[in-house]
Amino acid sequence: MKYSEAEKRIKALSSEYEIDMRGGYFDVAYNERTHVIYVSGDYEYGLYVGYVNTFLNMPFNNKLYMVLAELAMTPLDQREEAKKYYVKIFDGELGYLNIDISTGFMTAGSVCETEFFKTKFTNKAIEQLKKRDDIPLDWNKVTLEKAE
Known part of the structure; x- marks a missing residue:
């Protein structure tokens, strides 16, 4: 629990x-x-x-x-909730990694999580994203920001 x-x-x-x-x-x-x-x-x-x-x-x-x-x-x-992060891929309000929940495709957008897009990720989820070939990011250049 x-x-x-x-x-x-x-x-x-x-x-x-x-x-x-x-x-x-x-x-x-x-x-x-x-x-x-x-x-x-x-x-x-x-x-x-x-x-x-x-x-x-x-x-x-x-x-x-x-x-x-x-x-x-x-x-x-x-007992602790896993900490979640936004993945900032470039500067600006729409520079955050968004994953389409229905297709799994990546896009850039805001930090607003909706029923269509996931924007908050645990360290475990980020490690899984890094292994995906269809997410063309240089993970050494992204910034992780604490999600609230």
């Missing part, structure tokens, strides 16, 4: 929950109290209840525990 998925599922349980990622922990705060229940970011299976009585009185505490248990079982390298 990704951290982002865990946060989404927890916030759907109760608007009283806040997530804090400082200090290497995925920490669920309740009524402004941190470390009520948290998952270690340093190793797998690290799930801790810091304040048992508070935790037992939290809304949907059993479901919360199940979400956090699933997160704790997830290998550390699979």
Whole structure:
């Protein structure tokens, strides 16, 4: 499970929950109290209840525990979202690599990703693109920009 998925599922349980990622922990705060229940970011299976009585009185505490248990079982390298990048092939607003989703063909365009064009790529996807003969780019001259 990704951290982002865990946060989404927890916030759907109760608007009283806040997530804090400082200090290497995925920490669920309740009524402004941190470390009520948290998952270690340093190793797998690290799930801790810091304040048992508070935790037992939290809304949907059993479901919360199940979400956090699933997160704790997830290998550390699979919890983070893969970083995505725009591939800038030349200067200007329309100088970014776009891949047509239906045909796989390359074109230059804006950074706006649509249902027709993919413009954000992970490092793994970029390595696959570099191997394609139909993408005539000098990969030493392109620039990677962090996608938001």
